[in-house]
Amino acid sequence: MMDRSWMRGSTRHFKPYYSPDADGALRLDTNTNVLGPNPAAAAALADLAGLDFNQYPDTYSRPLRRKLAECHGLSEGNFVTGSGSDEIIDILFKTFTDKGDLAVMPYPSYSIYDYFSELHGGVPVKVDLDDDFQLDVEAMLDPAAAIIMIPSPNNPTGNSFRREDLLRIIEDSDCPVVIDEAYGEYCGPSFIPLVEEHDNLIVTRTFSKAYAMAGLRVGYCACGAAAAEMMTCIRIPYSLNMLSERAAVAALEDQDFIRRTVEMTERNRPKLADGLEGMGFHCFPSDANFILARSPVDHRSLVEGLKERGILVRDFGHRRRLEGCVRFTVGTEEMNDRLLQACEELTG
């Protein structure tokens, strides 16, 4: 009889992922780019005449890896691509962890790391951040770790970690250290230039946030050639489709859009924070395109009330250390005004 006893032991408690009924709402819950679809990618997709999508894509995405190598001043052998950076994280756990292995990660942080750790039969070890949401470096340096996962800027807290702390963890670990730069465009500098220096450093990036291509599912990592070669043997062949690869190559050629995106975020983030603070929210410092804020009213009624007003935000208020907290994507000026107006109604 097909029931959950047939599932892998470590996953029998899994539930489906966050999947709200959006239905035309203003989505300030997913931290995508509020300027809309990437224009260079849109242009690349506008003319697909002659594209032979009946053939398999390049097995290991050489066109995109060549372009990434050019952009970052590295070699194509330093890159692995995936269908979103979530696939990259899956590949990392498949490649470098075995059943029972420890995956060390900060807490609070991005929940997909525990998901993949448990999915692969591993044991997530969550190391509490300090009161400023900075890393506890000593505790992160667990000698039993098979992999260390650190997003910087961190999600959902929004801050990036101190560079010297990250360097110390990379240098003093005897396992892969993954710096997830999903929001890396919003703050500098990247760790990608260091991958040749530290063979255990793996930096992941996505086209779903600043690059405004979440619907196309493209992610990648940069790392030393040895790690990339191992991951390549584990990655599902052809996993990145031809259209998304073409769009990603085009998007990398338009750095002006990324600059405009970051400037807009830097302009609007303090205004949004000020507006929220004025209503009694406590906003945590952010280096990304979102703000984590502790609500002055019950987080559930705030999120529900915003939903009724056609605005989706992400509720983290039920999690330890994030009690009462909600995460807001930084919008355009108009979106932020609409959000602040609605918050005013719900907290006033």
Place this chain on the structure above:
Amino acid sequence: MMDRSWMRGSTRHFKPYYSPDADGALRLDTNTNVLGPNPAAAAALADLAGLDFNQYPDTYSRPLRRKLAECHGLSEGNFVTGSGSDEIIDILFKTFTDKGDLAVMPYPSYSIYDYFSELHGGVPVKVDLDDDFQLDVEAMLDPAAAIIMIPSPNNPTGNSFRREDLLRIIEDSDCPVVIDEAYGEYCGPSFIPLVEEHDNLIVTRTFSKAYAMAGLRVGYCACGAAAAEMMTCIRIPYSLNMLSERAAVAALEDQDFIRRTVEMTERNRPKLADGLEGMGFHCFPSDANFILARSPVDHRSLVEGLKERGILVRDFGHRRRLEGCVRFTVGTEEMNDRLLQACEELTG
């Protein structure tokens, strides 16, 4: 130090996948549709204006699953989608197998099943087919199996398995039985209509072969609602991108293209077989869009010689039971003439 000792124990011997330098060659090595890209999908992709690919796709591909439900007379809860049917196979192993678990499969068959079994720390159990490449039903019914993988038509042999044998395996097994119908359009009838009757039956399908969309990476499985729900909790959220999903929905609406594809294959397959037999090849019976044939000359020099003439075919001659064998995709009349001409030169 980053070396293979950091890899999951079961995968340290893995190599990259088959990835030839194609460079304009006639590809009769991948069994894609020789009629070219799916026209309905091409039409759907020709107008992407207004597509907000800056948003995430539906987390669990509801638009495609609704269309599949309509086509197959089932519910959307009977389907799981993936980035190619390879991702579906990965999800199956993630969901239903644990480290050390046995995966039973016929031999010779599609090598990706052992790859995924080992990737997930399992033990592939390969059960030899009989001299007609039919199933050894008793041996396949291994009571220790955690999953049974059977492609029908089988790849690379080309024949489909006896329906009564497959039914017996489904009925007498106490684990998921996966019928991989990657080439199911080329022969009938499908096992999809039986998924409500047998809760351990899972049928996988791809858009990479008859549907002529290999570059877009779309696959799915049909199964009982309980199995689909478990797989949904394991599948990487958003794994199917928005463009490929849109193209797949459109392609399902154009069954005429599939009929033309199958008719062309049925017309050209015996002609290709006759031509090859006339040169001393031994062709095995095929229900798919390819032919496995034992070469009258050394298989390596045949495949090399064809490559020099701009034609890629797939060499299986080094594998046990397939000694001297090569797999040819059935082409259009022109492609087959070109292939036969080249074979003539190499065997004459």
